[in-house]
Amino acid sequence: MKYIKLVTLIAFVAFAYSCKTENSNKDLAYAVESQKDASGFSYETVANDPTGLRLYTLDNGLKVYLSKNSDEPKIQTYIAVRAGSNYDPKESTGLAHYLEHMVFKGTSKVGTIDWEKEKEYLDQISDLYEEHRAEADPAKKLEIYKKIDEVSLEASNYSVANEYDKMTSSLGATGTNAHTWFEETIYKNKIPANELDKWLALESERFGELVLRLFHTELEAVFEEFNRGQDSDGRKRYAAMLKGLFPNHPYGQQSTIGVAEHLKNPSLVDINNYFNKYYVPNNMAMVLVGDLDFDTTIKKVNDTFGKLEKKEVVHPTLPKEEPITSPVVNEVFGPTAESVSIAFRSKGVNTEEEKLMTVADMILANGNAGLIDLNLNQKQAVQYAGCSPTFLNDYGYHSFSGSPKEGQSLDEVKDLLLEQIEKLKKGEFEDWMIDAVVNDLKLNQTQQYENSTALASMYYNAFIHHEDWTNKVKFLDDLKKVTKQEVMDFANRFYKDNYVVTYKRQGEDASIVKVANPGITPVNVNRDKSSQYMKDFNKLESEPLQPKFVDYKKAIKEAKMDNGIKVSYIDNELNDLFDMNIIFDMGSDNDKKLGLAAGYMEYLGTDKYSAEELKKEFYKLGVKYYVSAGAETTYVGLNGLKENLPKGLELLEHLWNNAVPDQEAYDKYVESITKGRVDGKSQKGNILWNGLMNYGKYGETSRLRNIFQTKELNAMNPEELVDIVKGMKNFEQRVFYYGKDIDAAVAALNTNHKVAEDLKSYPEAMAYLEKETGGNVYFVDFDMVQSEMLFLAKGDPFKAENMAASTLFNTYFGSGLSSIVFQEIRESKSLAYSAFSSYSTASKKEDNNYVMAYMGTQANKMPQAVEAMMELMTNMPEAEEQFKAAKEAALKKLAAQRITKSSVFWNYERLKKLGIDNDNREEMYAKIKDMTMDDLRDFFNANISGENYNVMVIGNKEDIDFEALKKLGKVQEMDIDYLFNYDQPEEVKM
Known part of the structure; x- marks a missing residue:
């Protein structure tokens, strides 16, 4: 949680902060330099820019941000448009977002078999x-919609669904997607570097023309997205x-997804x-x-996107806000925790204001030693609290959030947050x-x-x-000057x-909009056909990219x-950061209390430092530590600035050796x-993906159910938990280090990491048997x-x-926009916003593989969706x-994949668990190179078709068609406490 807060801040906010003053452009250390490349294209650079950006502006006004990173033969691509929900017409909210979906549908060349007839x-x-x-x-509206459905079916005879995605997939692209927000729509692909020419040709075609094909099925998918919201x-x-x-x-008056009434009444015009x-x-x-x-890249961009026609663009003038002079109070309701x-x-x-708020935010909450971190989270005064700033073109906001402890009111949490601001x-x-904030x-x-x-991402945000x-x-x-x-x-x-x-309270939400099933006739996806554009596209050859193993x-x-403890290491050749992990090949399967003990360490001080003082000492050093116990492995980790490794390790070992039990902190x-x-019982994702x-x-x-009950936790002696963590040093262990100067790292370990002379073997691990699936x-x-x-x-x-x-x-x-499952469930039948299937490989050689499929759909579509x-999972x-x-x-994905840096070690760890040492x-x-459709059919028939499924379902009981579910097996309504073993009620059977 701490790392995510800081990374998000840097990636999307902090590095975008600027303070324009009269002399800002006179700072010679960061002077802008205008240059020309070998082809005569002008670009700008900034002196002392560690990112090496070249910023070009084509004759038609297109901005092109280029930067080189040779870690892997790939290029992260973004196409950014200054167009978002702020500019939706008031009578057509959600338009920018829906347009984003439609830009994937092709043009008069892409996605059509016969454009004249389709048009x-x-x-x-x-x-x-x-x-x-x-x-x-x-x-009458219903009659018109039925006519739309009829004509759409006829139109689909001349279209090819997901042809854009088929072509990007054929390049070996990953992360093909897009998003819309207030002021932006961003289109995303990560492509192999050798496929740049083909990608540019395809994208320039896509952004040169809009064709609204397969409109009503995609509209239904957007409704499913609306429902997820x-x-x-x-x-x-x-x-x-x-x-x-x-x-x-519009920041507050026009949501990106739009309102239901506007989604029901779209205008293609x-x-x-x-x-x-x-x-x-x-x-x-x-x-x-x-x-x-x-030089070659900008020429290629100009040869393709340089042909797009420049037009005058005027963004609307948006309303100004009056100052807020007294607290504004809102309430929302729903099933999740308050x-x-x-x-x-x-x-x-x-x-x-942007610069000052950034510093203020980090002083309040930096994930380690901020006022909120120490006074609320570290002292467990609330269940959780944090804050984060957001800056947009017209306004920004600094938001604080908090969750209450048991018996604590939301107003008490609010007051505690406000107290930190007063400090x-x-x-x-x-x-x-x-x-310390600047160093962090x-x-x-x-x-x-x-x-x-x-x-x-930083570039497109700029x-x-x-x-x-x-x-x-x-x-x-x-x-630094603040x-x-x-x-x-x-x-x-x-x-x-x-x-x-804003108070989020538990209770029924009276504003929920229930959407009827429109009964869409499945359209033809024509997966066995191709446009002439795609045929020609597939004939284009790129310079082969050879895989590296x-x-x-x-x-x-x-x-x-x-x-004698082994230290595996990989040199960090890029910067002066390090990551050190002391690894114990045992976890909570070996000792049920180990995970509990590891978590407790977060709240402990020593005979020298309080818990809060320790956080401050680590933060001063620019070093983070953690103790993490999984089911099978426990890590004691340290990372940060290499120069402070010895001091950081000394501090960590001091905590490890001298942690003092604290009954109040334990309670x-x-x-x-x-x-x-x-x-957690109020989170549907937790219920489905963990409990069910x-x-x-x-x-x-x-493992999920093998927990300590609250009464057992209360009866436990916290001193025993501290002894468990201290006693870890007596067990077999190994170290992985990623950084520079391995000799200095080993010297720091020799000085600070003192262990028993004879290390103990691990306790026997508890085994959990996977049951046979089917009929439930x-x-x-x-x-x-x-x-x-x-x-x-179970496979x-x-x-x-x-x-x-x-x-x-x-x-x-099963995966991707052009996969069989996505095409059938979403593109053709509009039965779900999200649908996928996978054959999942076990994490250990002694375990079984699994076949899995998922759908999120309106309850009234469930029988059709099932x-x-x-049918797909059978045939x-x-x-x-x-x-x-x-x-x-x-x-192509395998050819472009590079395993580098610390990932080399962690990938090898994963492979060894599967019994693979290369x-x-x-x-x-x-093998893939030689595979045929016959091979894939044989794999499907042997591993997918005819499998017996356990089916897990979460939904509103009043809306579920249980007769449809009974066709899949014996329906059992599960108590959430029973799933997680929080108590032992009788299972409710239907």
Whole structure:
């Protein structure tokens, strides 16, 4: 949780911060340099920019951000459009988001078999939607919709579903997706570097023209996405917060997904107008970060996207907000655990306020030693608390959130959060904190620069927010100049009674919109056909990319401590960060109390430092530590700045050796565990993917259910838990180090990590047996709009020789926008927003593989959805061209994959558990290369077809068709407490 907060801050906010002053562009250390490349293209760079950005502007206004990263032969691509839900017409909210979906549907060349014939039907559909929108009589609207359904079926005879995704998949692309937010729509692909030419050709075609094909089935998918939002209490709380902060501005008045009434009455004319207005090159940016050559890349971009026509773009003037002068109070309701948020409205990006709020936020909560971290989370004064800033073009906001302990009111949590702000105002934080915050940001920034996706995200954010890259490069230097007094002055004038408080309470949500099943006729996906564009596209050849495999035994080097403990290590050749793990090959399976003991260490001090003082000492060093006990392995980890490794390890060992039991901290720890269990029972994802899935796999005897009851926790002696952690040093262990100067690292271990002379063997681990599946439907009643289903079948024991076939099968059949499952369930039949299937490989050689399928759908579509999914899992549709594309995609992904840095060690750890001691990707690559559709059919018939499924279902009991479920097996309604073994009620049977 701590790491996510900091990474998110850097990737999406902090590094985008800037402070424009009169002299900002006169800072010679960060001077902008205009240059020309060998082809004559002009670009800008910033002196001392560690990212090496070249920023080009084509003649048509397209911004092109290029940066080189040769870690792997891939390029992270983003195509960013300054167009989001802020600019939706008031009568067509959700338009920008729906348009995002439609941009994947192709053009007059992509996705069509006969454009002239298809266009006739598409024009009819557009006209019918205009009639439908204008018609007030419900019965007549229904008749028009039936006509739309009929014409759409005819139009589908001339279309090819998911052709865009088939082509990107054939490149070996990963992460093909898009998102829409207030001011942006971002299109994403990560491609092999050798496929840049084909990708540019395809994308320039896609963004040159919009065709709204397969419209009504995609609209139904968006409705399913709308329903998922209604089932998310977090989204509802967020929306209510925004509504309070922005009573006039679209930030609070127009959600990205849109309102149900507008989704029911779309206008294809409005969507086309929006595309024509905003999807123009001078309102767009292309971001490419990866293994590229600057000069040749920009020429290729210009040859394709440079042909797009520049148009004048005028964004609408949006309403201004009046100051908030007194607290605004909102409430939302839903089944999940209660929480509260407080939000203060700020100015937007490129303002002085942005910089000061960033520092204030990190002083309040940095995941380690902030005021909220120490005073609320460390002291367990609440269940959880945190804060985070957001900056947009027109405004921003600083939001605080908290969850109550058992018996604690939301107002008490709110008051505790406000108390921390008061401490900030009074300067009740230590003078070194600002320097530590800047160092923390620098450390995380360094980690982000290694990641092409994170860096590319920074670039597109800069474009969307009209930010000068110079100010972004000098951001940390600007932060160093902030004084404690400036932070206090800012806090006193900014944090007043000008906030919006939103209470998320448990209860029925009266605002839920139930959506009828429109009864869409399945359209034709024509998976065995291709447009002429795709045929020509597939003939284009790229320079082959050869896979590279790892010799793990050479790549992972070894050293030894003086006491004989093995130290595996890999050199960090990029920067001065380190990561050290002391590994014990035992976990809670060996000692049930070990996980409990590891978690308790978070709240303990020593004979020298209090728990809060320890957090501060680590934070000063720029070093983080953790003690983590899994089922089979326990890690004591340390990471941060290499120069501080010795001091950090000394501090960690001091805690390890001298932790002092604290009964009060333990009692609060137990209270937190108990409340966490209560809260977890209100999370549908936890119920489905943990409770139901584990029960479907193991039955009553599982790790999930093998827990201490609260009364057992209360009776436990905390001193025993501390002794367990201290006693870990007496067991066999090994070390993995990723960083520079292995000799210095081993020397630090020799000095600080003292262990018993004769190390003990591990206690015998408890075994959990996977039960046979089939004939069972486990159902949990939950207040939700959608229903979610998980099909699970126990397969054969793990066989390494099946990994190639399963990889190809998953690509062809179950995962991705062009997979068989997605096409049938969503594209053709509009039965779900999310649907996938997989053949899952075991994590250990002695375990079994599993066949799994998932759907999230409206409850009133469940019978059709179940029938469709079970038909697919019994009889695999065969399409030779789609198989070839899937095979090519699997091969190209393997060819472009590089296992580097610390991943070399962790991948080898994973393979050894499967009984594999080499890079098995080489064998997989060779096998996939020779596979045919016959091979895939044989794999399906042997491993998928005819499997016996346990079916896990969560949904609203009042909406579920139980007769449909009974066809799948014996339906048993499960008590949530029983699933998790929180108590022992009798199982309720139907």
